[in-house]
Every structure is written in C-alpha cells, then in structure tokens.
Amino acid sequence: MPESRCYRWVAVLVLLAGGVLLGTSLLGGQRLAFRDVGHFYAPLYGGLDQQVGQGQVPLWNPLDHTGLPVLGETTTALLYPPRWLFALPLPAAAVMAWYVLLHWVLAGVNASVALRAAGANPMASAFGALAYALSGPIVFLYCNPPFLVGAAWLPLGVSLGLRLLDRGGTAAVLAAGTVFALPVLGGDPQTAIHVGVLVVLVWTGRSLAAGWRRILGRRDQRQGQAERPDPRRLERGQDADAGRSAMGLARSAESGRGRRVLPMLAAILLAVLLALPQVAASLDWARHSARRFAPPDGMYDYSTAPWQFLDLAVPYAGGRLFPVYQRLSAALPADSRVWTVSLYGGVLTLCLAAAHYVRQGRARRGGPCAKRWRWDAWDVILPLGVLMALGHYGPLWVWRALLGWFGVDAGGIDPATGSPYWLLSKLLPGYEAFRYPAKWLPFVSMGLAVAAGRSLTGLLERQPTQGRRQTQGRRQTRGRQQTRGRQQTPGRGWLVAAVGCGAAAAVLAVRPLRGAIASWLEGQIAPDAYWGPLRGAAAIGDWSYSLTHVALVASAAWLLLRYAHQRPWLSRRWTGGLLCGLLVIDLLAINYPLVAAVSTAQEIRWVDRWGIADADAIGARTLLRTGPEAPAVWSRTSLGRRVAEVAASERLGLQGRWHLSAGHRIFNSATSITPQRYQSAAVAAAEWNAGRGAEAQTRFWRAVGRRWGISAWAHSSGGTIAAETDRGQSVRLAESRLMIDANFPRPTTVDAFAWHTTWQRIAPRRPVSSADWAERFGVWEDAFAEAPVQASELFPGLSNLAVPLVEDENFAVTDPPTGLLANVSRQTPIEVMAWSSDRVRVQVEPTAAGLLSRATYQDGNWHGRYRRLPSATSTDVTAGPVSSGGADGVPAWESAEVLPVDYLGQAVFLPAGRWEVEFVYRPWWLVPSFLLSIATLAAMGYQTLRVRSVARRGT
Numbered sequence: 023m024p025e026s027r028c029y030r031w032v033a034v035l036v037l038l039a040g041g042v043l044l045g046t047s048l049l050g051g052q053r054l055a056f057r058d059v060g061h062f063y064a065p066l067y068g069g070l071d072q073q074v075g076q077g078q079v080p081l082w083n084p085l086d087h088t089g090l091p092v093l094g095e096t097t098t099a100l101l102y103p104p105r106w107l108f109a110l111p112l113p114a115a116a117v118m119a120w121y122v123l124l125h126w127v128l129a130g131v132n133a134s135v136a137l138r139a140a141g142a143n144p145m146a147s148a149f150g151a152l153a154y155a156l157s158g159p160i161v162f163l164y165c166n167p168p169f170l171v172g173a174a175w176l177p178l179g180v181s182l183g184l185r186l187l188d189r190g191g192t193a194a195v196l197a198a199g200t201v202f203a204l205p206v207l208g209g210d211p212q213t214a215i216h217v218g219v220l221v222v223l224v225w226t227g228r229s230l231a232a233g234w235r236r237i238l239g240r241r242d243q244r245q246g247q248a249e250r251p252d253p254r255r256l257e258r259g260q261d262a263d264a265g266r267s268a269m270g271l272a273r274s275a276e277s278g279r280g281r282r283v284l285p286m287l288a289a290i291l292l293a294v295l296l297a298l299p300q301v302a303a304s305l306d307w308a309r310h311s312a313r314r315f316a317p318p319d320g321m322y323d324y325s326t327a328p329w330q331f332l333d334l335a336v337p338y339a340g341g342r343l344f345p346v347y348q349r350l351s352a353a354l355p356a357d358s359r360v361w362t363v364s365l366y367g368g369v370l371t372l373c374l375a376a377a378h379y380v381r382q383g384r385a386r387r388g389g390p391c392a393k394r395w396r397w398d399a400w401d402v403i404l405p406l407g408v409l410m411a412l413g414h415y416g417p418l419w420v421w422r423a424l425l426g427w428f429g430v431d432a433g434g435i436d437p438a439t440g441s442p443y444w445l446l447s448k449l450l451p452g453y454e455a456f457r458y459p460a461k462w463l464p465f466v467s468m469g470l471a472v473a474a475g476r477s478l479t480g481l482l483e484r485q486p487t488q489g490r491r492q493t494q495g496r497r498q499t500r501g502r503q504q505t506r507g508r509q510q511t512p513g514r515g516w517l518v519a520a521v522g523c524g525a526a527a528a529v530l531a532v533r534p535l536r537g538a539i540a541s542w543l544e545g546q547i548a549p550d551a552y553w554g555p556l557r558g559a560a561a562i563g564d565w566s567y568s569l570t571h572v573a574l575v576a577s578a579a580w581l582l583l584r585y586a587h588q589r590p591w592l593s594r595r596w597t598g599g600l601l602c603g604l605l606v607i608d609l610l611a612i613n614y615p616l617v618a619a620v621s622t623a624q625e626i627r628w629v630d631r632w633g634i635a636d637a638d639a640i641g642a643r644t645l646l647r648t649g650p651e652a653p654a655v656w657s658r659t660s661l662g663r664r665v666a667e668v669a670a671s672e673r674l675g676l677q678g679r680w681h682l683s684a685g686h687r688i689f690n691s692a693t694s695i696t697p698q699r700y701q702s703a704a705v706a707a708a709e710w711n712a713g714r715g716a717e718a719q720t721r722f723w724r725a726v727g728r729r730w731g732i733s734a735w736a737h738s739s740g741g742t743i744a745a746e747t748d749r750g751q752s753v754r755l756a757e758s759r760l761m762i763d764a765n766f767p768r769p770t771t772v773d774a775f776a777w778h779t780t781w782q783r784i785a786p787r788r789p790v791s792s793a794d795w796a797e798r799f800g801v802w803e804d805a806f807a808e809a810p811v812q813a814s815e816l817f818p819g820l821s822n823l824a825v826p827l828v829e830d831e832n833f834a835v836t837d838p839p840t841g842l843l844a845n846v847s848r849q850t851p852i853e854v855m856a857w858s859s860d861r862v863r864v865q866v867e868p869t870a871a872g873l874l875s876r877a878t879y880q881d882g883n884w885h886g887r888y889r890r891l892p893s894a895t896s897t898d899v900t901a902g903p904v905s906s907g908g909a910d911g912v913p914a915w916e917s918a919e920v921l922p923v924d925y926l927g928q929a930v931f932l933p934a935g936r937w938e939v940e941f942v943y944r945p946w947w948l949v950p951s952f953l954l955s956i957a958t959l960a961a962m963g964y965q966t967l968r969v970r971s972v973a974r975r976g977t
Contacts, residue, residue, distance in 0.1 A: 028145070032130045033130060036129075062678045069085075080092045089878045101207050113622070122170065130151045140181075145482060151475075162613075202289060219446065326460050327351065343363050346553060347553035349556070366613075369579075375474045542558075625673065628674065632757075645681070699789070774877040778875060787925075798925075801824040801825075873931055876929070889915045889938050890935055
C-alpha cells in the first residue's frame with residue numbers, strides 16, 4: 023500500500039470511529055460532558071471567542087479573581103491555529119466536538135508517520151496508528167482538550183526529534199521546530215518537554231554506549247554507521263524491524279556527536295521563536311504563579327498505580343468511574359486518583375508488542391547480534407512512559423509497602439523519593455509545576471503501538487504470498503514457510519485464547535459467590551461525592567464482560583491469522599486490513615461508554631428555569647461562590663443519568679468557568695494557573711474562619727466584599743431541585759441561589775473603584791504570606807464593624823475601607839497612616855467613561871491629592887495616564903500643571919505609575935483637580951514577541967521555497 027493511501031485510510035477510519043463515539047455532539051444536539059471539558063474548557067473557549075467575534079483580541083480576563091492575563095494561562099490556546107474553529111458560526115457544543123475529533127484524526131495520521139519511521143510497513147503502520155489514536159488514554163483526553171492536543175502531535179514530534187539525532191537537514195529542522203511549537207500553542211508545553219526528555223535520554227544512551235565500546239576497544243568498522251542486519255535473518259523475517267535501525271541506540275556515536283545535537287538545538291530554538299508570544303506570556307505570568315514559590319499541592323496526584331496497568335490486558339480492570347460508581351481498585355488503600363478510566367489499547371496490540379520485546383530479548387541473548395544491545399530508541403518509549411506515569415510509586419513506596427505488610431512503621435519517608443518522576447522534577451528546574459504523572463500515559467500508548475506495528479511487520483513479511491510471476495522454486499519456498507507458519511501461529515494463538523477462556527471460566531466459577539463478594543466490596547469502598555455508592559455486582563459483571571470480550575477478540579485474531587497463513591492467495595494487504603478492522607471494533611466496543619455527552623436543548627431549558635446567571639438580576643456584579651458543589655443526596659444514590667445531573671448543575675451554579683460566557687466575575691473561580699497572592703489569601707481565609715460560626719463567617723465575607731466589590735453570593739445550598747429529562751426520567755439537580763447584598767448598588771462594570779486620601783506605603787512583597795493576609799483580614803473586619811456602610815454612600819461598593827497598602831520602593835520616606843480608616847470623600851465622584859477588558863477610562867474630581875484604586879490585579883503590565891479636564895465650575899482647561907505636548911488647547915496625557923494595592927488591586931496617585939484617567943493593559947512582550955514570530959515565519963517560508971527550488975534543480 024502506498025504511504026499516502028495508508029495515511030488517508032487511517033484518517034478515514036479514525037474519522038468514522040470518532041463519529042460513532044461523539045454521535046450527535048458533532049451536530050450540536052449534545053455537548054461533551056465530564057470533568058474539564060464540560061465546566062472549564064467549553065465555557066472558556068466559548069467566552070473568549072465571543073470577544074474575538076466582536077472584533078476584540080482579549081489580552082486580559084477581568085472575570086476571574088481580580089483579573090488574569092489571557093495568554094498567561096497557557097491552556098487558553100488562543101494562538102493555536104486549530105483553536106480558531108471556535109470562531110465559526112456554529113453551536114459551541116458542536117465546535118468542541120469537531121475540535122476533539124480533529125485531534126483524534128491528527129493523532130492517528132501522525133502515529134502512522136512515526137511508525138513508518140520506526141520501520142513498520144504501510145499496513146502495520148496503519149494498525150499501530152489506529153491502536154494509538156483509539157486507545158483509552160487518547161480517547162479519554164476528550165475531557166482535557168489541551169492535553170489531547172499534545173497527544174495528537176506527540177508521535178510526529180518523537181519521530182522528528184529522533185531523526186534529528188541521526189541526520190539534520192534544513193527541511194527536518196523546519197518541520198521539527200513547527201511540530202514542537204504546536205503543543206505549546208495548543209496549551210500543553212509539557213508534551214514538548216517530554217519529547218525533549220526522550221531525545222536527551224536516547225542521545226545520552228548512545229554516548230555512554232559509544233564510550234563503553236571505546237574503553238573496550240570494540241568499534242564498528244565504519245564509525246557513525248549502524249551494523250548492517252544479516253540478510254539471511256531479514257529473509258526469514260527475524261530482523262524485519264531492523265531495516266530502519268538508523269534510530270537505534272546501537273548506532274555508534276563516536277563520530278560527530280556534537281554535530282548531531284546542533285540540528286536538535288536549532289529545532290528547539292525555532293519552536294521557541296514560533297511560539298514566542300505564548301512562551302513570553304506564560305513565563306511572565308509564571309512570576310506570579312503559586313507554583314513558583316512552593317511545590318504545588320497534588321504534584322503526585324493522578325500517579326498511575328501499578329495495578330492500573332492491568333487495563334492494558336483487561337478493559338476496566340479497576341472498574342468504571344461513571345456514570346455509576348464501579349471503581350473496584352478504590353478498595354486498595356494505596357490506590358490513586360483516576361486520570362483515565364481505561365488504559366486499554368487492544369488485546370492484539372498488547373500481544374504483538376509483547377512478542378516484539380520478547381524477540382528483542384532473545385536476539386540479545388543469542389545469534390549474530392548477541393554482543394550488541396538490540397533495543398533502539400523506539401523501544402525506549404514504552405518503558406519510559408510506564409516508569410514516569412507511575413509517579414510516586416517508586417522504590418521507596420515498595421519499601422514502605424513491604425514494611426507496612428509486616429507491621430513496621432516506615433516513619434516520615436516520602437514514598438516518592440527515588441522514583442523516576444521525582445528524579446525528573448529534581449533535575450529539570452520548574453518541572454514540578456506541571457504536576458500529574460499520568461500525563462506520560464500517551465507515551466505508554468505510543469510505545470505499545472510502535473512495538474505492535476513493528477511486530478506485525480515481521481508477521482506480515484513471513485506470510486506466504488502468491489503472484490502471477492512467481493516461479494515454482496518460490497512456490498516451494500513459500501510452502502516451507504507456510505508449514506512453519508502452521509507450526510508456530512496456531513500454538514501462540516491457542517495460548518492466547520486459552521488464557522482468555524480460562525480467565526472467563528474462572529469468573530463464571532465464582533458466579534455463585536458474586537453477591538457475597540459485591541456486598542463485601544460495597545462495605546469496603548466509601549461512596550463517591552458525585553457518583554454515589556459502589557455498585558459491586560455491576561463491577562463484577564464488568565469483569566466478566568471484559569474477560570469475555572478479550573477472549574473473543576483474541577480468538578478471532580488467531581483464527582484470522584491462521585486462515586491467512588493457510589491461504590497464500592490472501593494478500594498481506596487484506597490480512598492487515600482485516601486486523602485493522604478487528605482492532606477498530608475492539609476499541610470502539612470498549613471506549614464507547616467513556617465519552618459522556620448531555621442534551622443541549624434539555625440543559626438550556628433547565629438553565630432558563632433554575633439558572634442564576636441572569637444578566638438582568640446580576641448585572642456586572644462580582645460574585646462569591648459558596649456552599650458545597652455536590653449535594654449530599656448524590657453520595658447516597660447511584661443513577662445512570664448522573665452525568666446529566668452533574669453537567670447541568672455545574673452550569674446552573676456557575677461552577678468552573680461558566681461565568682465567562684455570562685459576563686460575570688467570580689472572585690473565587692477555578693483557573694488553571696492561580697496567582698500566589700490569591701492562593702495565599704484563600705488559605706488564610708480558610709484558617710481565619712476555621713471553627714467560627716455562620717454569623718462570624720458572614721461578617722468576614724462582607725468585610726472582604728467591601729474591599730473587592732463582592733456584591734452577591736452564588737450559593738449552593740446542598741439541596742436539590744426535582745426535574746425531568748426530555749424522556750420523562752426524574753433527575754435531581756443541585757440547587758443554587760443568588761443572594762444579593764442589599765447594601766450594594768448595582769454596579770455598571772465588574773471593576774470597583776475608590777478614592778482614598780489616606781494610604782500606607784509598604785515594600786513590594788513577593789510572595790505574600792498567609793500571615794500578611796490574616797493581619798489584613800483583621801483590619802478589614804474591624805473597619806467594617808466600626809463604620810457600617812450605607813448603600814447611598816457607596817460607589818460601586820467601596821467606601822470606608824481600611825487604609826490601603828501601596829507597594830512602593832520609596833516606602834521608607836512615607837509618613838505613617840493617620841488613622842485606621844481611609845478618608846473617602848463623599849464629594850469625590852468617579853464616573854466610568856469607557857470600559858473594556860484591557861482599557862478603562864474614568865473621570866474623577868478630587869478636592870485634594872489622593873489615591874484612585876481599582877480591584878484589578880497588577881501583574882506589572884498595566885499602565886496608567888491622566889490629563890486635566892475643565893472643572894465643573896470652570897472652563898479653564900489649562901488650570902494646573904499641563905504637559906507641554908498639548909495642542910489646540912487640549913491637555914496632553916501625563917504618564918502615571920500603576921502600583922499594586924492590597925496585594926490584589928492597583929492604584930495611581932492624582933493631584934487635586936478634575937482628571938480623566940486611563941488604565942491600559944500593554945504587556946512588555948507583546949510587540950517584540952509577535953514581530954520575532956512573524957519574522958521567523960517569513961524566514962521559514964523563504965527557506966522552504968529555497969529548499970524546494972534546489973530540489974527541483976537537482977532532479
């Protein structure tokens with residue numbers, strides 16, 4: 023099969039399989055649900071692209087906390103070209119489904135390219151590509167679109183990275199740099215780093231092997247050239263995957279090791295330049311991230327437990343997580359959080375991959391290559407992925423488990439110490455900020471797919487064929503090969519089938535005990551807050567189904583291979599095609615329940631009736647989310663419609679980032695990168711309110727609300743609302759209420775401004791400790807208790823505040839504050855003239871010099887300016903100091919420094935008079951980074967045309 027046709031068939035098959043998995047979500051009738059895709063990325067992408075559709079390029083997001091930079095949150099993927107699909111005039115739910123499907127197809131096509139580079143023939147590469155794109159870890163990433171982007175480009179990135187280690191070339195550098203940049207732009211820079219880790223590991227292994235051979239005096243006949251495979255072994259099919267051993271670790275590295283590193287470094291530099299705006303924005307915002315100052319909480323969350331790898335052989339070995347709770351592995355005390363429900367990539371994929379590694383081991387122990395290390399770079403992918411995905415399950419974890427088994431206390435030993443993931447976090451600066459070892463699981467799927475494809479290549483090469491021009495001698499040779507095939511293939515196939523049937527028989531043997539086992543499991547495993555109590559009988563039934571499914575697929579594969587070996591007229595193409603079809607059916611049957619979706623029309627009706635995101639009621643208020651996210655009744659009941667209940671309840675209560683599409687600010691919203699100042703405030707608030715009664719906590723949040731303009735509460739009561747689906751089925755939705763503080767007038771924007779005549783300057787602080795916040799909370803509570811605020815005295819919600827803390831390098835020369843409360847003049851009106859996400863213009867007329875503050879985070883990129891206006895009682899616009907740049911009697915703008923205030927706000931100093939003040943968000947990196955990226959793109963285009971011109975002249 024020609025390579026181009028192979029890629030097309032892979033794309034078509036993945037497209038059809040993805041269409042089956044996504045169903046009506048592609049038409050907008052349903053929207054994808056479960057985890058982040060439902061409450062985080064769908065409203066995030068939709069809200070941002072609403073602004074793009076209105077002609078704005080959103081640089082600042084004012085609706086989370088007190089503001090965040092849009093590009094600083096890498097997962098927004100605003101500069102990733104396929105993300106521009108969301109600008110299409112289609113329902114947001116449909117666009118998200120097509121976005122997911124596009125990256126499943128990309129994963130398949132890129133995997134087929136990688137398999138061809140690894141030595142697989144076209145049909146085997148198609149098999150491996152399908153095994154990768156439709157495996158559980160890749161399909162289930164639909165609920166985390168940025169990481170699906172990384173998984174889609176991973177195979178091509180690995181292929182190009184390994185190629186650059188062996189031979190450079192301008193075209194290879196340009197292609198590798200582009201592919202390395204795409205995951206970064208798509209919101210997953212971690213995948214690009216993981217590819218770099220693999221390449222460095224391969225280069226290090228080659229260098230060490232070369233040094234060892236130099237010490238022993240055993241060098242290849244020609245330095246820098248790989249050992250040629252034995253033609254006789256190639257003819258017998260024993261070294262079919264060695265034909266492309268250019269990537270192998272066995273290749274000698276004495277000659278030009280540094281020269282081969284230069285193309286890789288050039289590709290990395292090119293990727294950085296292409297993604298420079300995203301890289302610069304992320305690094306700039308990382309200065310404020312909570313992960314910078316301390317290892318993030320949950321760094322080892324979603325470590326893949328060793329027993330979870332049983333999923334590779336038996337689907338749902340640990341049990342399903344949703345829509346009803348069947349997670350059997352939760353009975354193990356050391357079980358971890360579930361990143362992907364199933365790791366299954368096909369039983370035939372696993373068998374072929376195992377055969378490949380067994381053959382590699384046998385070749386190392388005997389034969390012509392006995393003294394050479396037979397593993398090449400492609401064979402490293404699978405073990406590297408497994409070791410890294412284990413996370414904190416390292417040697418010390420095993421040691422602690424053994425000590426605990428014998429009743430010995432292991433003390434305070436960190437179980438993660440010594441694990442490969444721990445070692446990587448220590449060797450690579452800043453790596454611990456990424457979190458979640460399970461993000462290495464795509465490497466496991468890719469390693470299995472590559473090994474299976476290379477093994478299948480050898481199997482298909484050994485299959486006898488019959489052609490019109492074959493001689494009688496070739497027919498006799500084919501007959502001998504057929505005899506060997508009949509001697510070998512059935513035995514292995516029967517072994518696989520026997521294991522599967524034996525496992526199924528074992529499950530059937532304990533069928534009478536199923537009830538007792540289910541009852542015991544239900545007593546051991548605590549209910550899940552969302553999915554309810556464990557259904558033990560259903561979980562055991564899943565085991566029976568999974569084992570039966572595996573046995574049937576293995577038996578079908580064995581029968582197919584035996585049939586093909588006995589009939590020479592059946593071509594390799596048909597054999598491989600039938601195996602691909604069997605694999606697609608196998609993976610579709612297992613993965614179909616993993617893709618959750620809910621009816622959009624039904625959800626909209628529920629939102630219209632019970633939702634709290636009513637723009638007329640909320641206005642532009644800043645809200646505080648309070649109360650439990652999951653009602654207690656969910657943990658006591660188990661229902662197949664729970665996915666719809668959870669998804670709709672999240673939207674009703676503005677959980678996740680549903681407030682973005684509604685245009686409201688949530689002070690304590692969920693974000694992918696949290697500012698350290700806000701996180702320390704949240705920790706201090708929890709400590710401050712620990713053990714306090716409801717009245718004291720209400721008083722606390724009212725005091726905090728006075729400072730940050732929090733004028734309403736989106737409260738989840740813990741109760742439920744009785745509703746019905748379109749089919750008349752009863753459901754229980756989480757009840758959420760909107761409680762508006764009567765003391766606060768309805769604001770016109772989410773910004774909250776105040777004028778202060780008293781303030782205190784302090785030294786800039788980075789980071790802000792919980793103790794700083796605790797001290798501030800005490801001052802605010804005292805201020806609120808001493809001076810209750812009336813609605814008529816407020817503009818938009820801020821007045822009689824505690825003296826604001828202004829971070830200034832010149833704090834030492836400032837007089838101490840004169841009082842506890844800021845003297846907010848009632849005769850200082852503030853009028854908002856124009857407001858957008860990254861540009862705000864207000865007018866203020868103070869009678870004395872003071873401080874104009876706003877509840878917006880200052881990340882260092884907000885700039886201010888002001889100019890004098892005619893007074894309300896005078897028409898003289900030139901009164902007072904005016905810049906020399908004025909023309910036609912219009913005063914020129916004066917620059918004003920925007921300083922951080924109260925850790926989460928900003929302010930400027932103004933003299934007395936009537937002023938027009940403008941706050942503008944203008945990042946320092948914006949213009950230079952875009953110019954460099956555009957120049958890089960232009961240079962790449964020129965170099966591409968030049969290379970093609972040289973190639974045409976050469977031909």
